[in-house]
Amino acid sequence: MFIIALILIRTTIRAFHGRRYSKVRVVRLPAVYIILSVFAVLINFAGRFFYYSILLLIPAGYVLGSRFAGQAQFFYRSDVLYYRRSPVIFIIWLSSFLARIFLQFVLPDSFVINIIIDSVLSFTAGLLLGESINLIVEKRQMTESRDINADVQQKNY
DSSP states (O other), X not given: OHHHHHHXXXXXXXXXXXXXXOXXXXXXXXXXXXXXXXXXXXXXXXXXXXXXXXXXXXXXXXXXHHHHGGGOEEEEETTEXXXXXXXXXXXXXXXXXXXXXXXXXXXXXXXXXXXXXXXHHHHHHHHHHHHHHHHHHXXXXXXXXXXXXXXHHHHXX
């Protein structure tokens, strides 16, 4: 539980104070969540193909993640690009993380609980993927806009 508390504290601080931007940093968490989602569904529901439909919650989460990702913010600190995640996505992620941990410890061997946990994990994976793709696109647009503005300023002098 101590490790989980440390993860939550660290993630919360970074969500509100921002973290240094890099594509790897932005893509890492959704990639881990997608891998865990697929792995969890394959392990928990081996041979039960109907339950693989839980993975369809990834695209559903992606849609919601793309919608709220616009609340993320970029900023510079000492000429280094940082970003803050969308508060809505962070709150949904935090709630789902706590719910998964709680359910895993309270009812670890329940089939229904496994369905709920895997569904929440898949949805959250899509949510984070939508936010990450939007962050990468916004950063690219911001960089292009900055380059265009720099070119215009050079031509004016």
